[in-house]
Amino acid sequence: MRELIARIEPVDEAVRTSTAQLLDAKTKPRRSLGRLEDLAAQIAAVRGVVPAGLEAAIVVAAADHGVAAEGVSAYPQEVTAQMVLNFAAGGAAINVLARQAGARLIVVDAGVAVAVEHELVRPLRLGSGTGNLAVAPAMSVDLATKAVLAGAALSDELAASGVDAVGLGEMGIGNTTSASALVAALLGVEPQRVCGRGTGLDDDGVARKAATVARALAANDVDPDDPLAVLAALGGFEIALLVGVALGCAANRLVCVLDGFITGAAALVAGRIAPEAIGAMIASHRSTEPGHALVLEALDLAPVLDLGLRLGEGSGAALALPILRASIAVLNEMATFGDAGVTDAGR
């Protein structure tokens, strides 16, 4: 873990500045492409150079959660495995959206209750679902460490394969409860402020979820300044793996494209482990989960999209990819005032 953290450096601010200057020479009023220009400059700063394009992969990590026994999801636990098979068969939303975005999809079984055997599912299992975080730690610190390092190794592999950006996605019945507990613990906020409807809870369900998170915080005496201990106590296998993917992105100078609330919680943990990892992150969208706004604020990230999404799977990350790719195409393909013989008003 120490070795991984040591590899993470700040993004290249000189490249960010030179990229912004490059954009100022293009045939458009200065800064008239707004956020698109910021994204182009950030991507170049992360990569250390203006990339030729934006090759992307999306990692969808799935796992089960002991806390599902508390009745905190609208769906039964077997849906996790069913959805992983749906990912493998190509029928889920993220399959469609990743195809549309021209992104490779990597489906990871990080610890579904019953192992999902399929040639298109990568077995990186940390166990058969976590323990019930409402009564005891979800996993040991050793297991959390192992999960993080497995995620970072996946980023190493993606970097070696020529990817520029990695989108984070997840699936796991009960994982908004785990994410809510992580966010409540790390930000020191009341469970009621963090918990939302997840995949479709009614008011009673949301109240039950908040009470479960409160029990989890009481049962696990976690030090908010020890992010790995917090992750072990309140996390999930897929979340811990995504913490590692996020850290691995930063270590490999890959752009890390967050999805919604769950991947945001993973990003928050990653940022506590290595604050400089946050510079490589782009928030693809603002989800409807109330805790997500708190996460974005804590990470100081402005979402690219705001479409009322609450699906997860990496769906928001996939939807934002064409915009990120367009920002790089503008850098590489637009003419300058000089090239095109267009009068530059200089503003």
Next chain:
Amino acid sequence: MRELIARIEPVDEAVRTSTAQLLDAKTKPRRSLGRLEDLAAQIAAVRGVVPAGLEAAIVVAAADHGVAAEGVSAYPQEVTAQMVLNFAAGGAAINVLARQAGARLIVVDAGVAVAVEHELVRPLRLGSGTGNLAVAPAMSVDLATKAVLAGAALSDELAASGVDAVGLGEMGIGNTTSASALVAALLGVEPQRVCGRGTGLDDDGVARKAATVARALAANDVDPDDPLAVLAALGGFEIALLVGVALGCAANRLVCVLDGFITGAAALVAGRIAPEAIGAMIASHRSTEPGHALVLEALDLAPVLDLGLRLGEGSGAALALPILRASIAVLNEMATFGDAGVTDAGR
């Protein structure tokens, strides 16, 4: 014109409802793709059927404006023609963004001061720039009518070529002044509330623009209930042509993807001529021009993106197209709960 208006019918609400039901059967919590689901249902309602994909074209209409003589732009008038040649050469932002979006780009000379001769520029010239709307009508009602019908004919042609969606784009030094005058007249608001920085005016420039719009409203005694007269008095050739493209989209059941403030002003005129045309419109983004918020509110359209864009050219329309296309891919390619053997919680 009467014939064109008679062809415009309301979008198919039964198809909107059946499309929403189709989405509810897909393997995701109900409504968890938020706005993406609304867009899919609207596109199907406009087309009258769930389309197989989303073939798109972007029409960029360019023209010059007599009001540029009032010093209302940060750029000199010759930039209009220079940028049209940039469009033809493929070096402008809209070229890059249309390529990224897989959309055909149609560049129209609707009345640049000096005709732009290029095989990739469609000559639909209504004149060599409009008159100065600050002192007299920009064009005659006959010319405005001719421009609208030329735009509608272009939509007819695009419909015949198999396009599902048409993005609106524009270029014309001085055209935020024309758009501001149109919006102020049609919505009955003070010029100061509508006028913004355009391509880069300073505070003095914005004040000069607002004063120019006030003079235009005084010089042209326009009846806000006669949208064609308002368009002739205060519009531009490219704006009038785009009013026609918008009406032609509705007449042909094509999705009309608006860009920013200028195309919004054209959409506002189109909506006053034929209110049912608004149902075919999608607002791609919210621009930084203050008048754009007024336009979106008047049309009751929520923007898909909010990226601080203020370029025009159809750039926001191009950036939104992948999201619209993704919404249709979700409809056509996602598995249902039944297909995939996933337990449906029914919510």
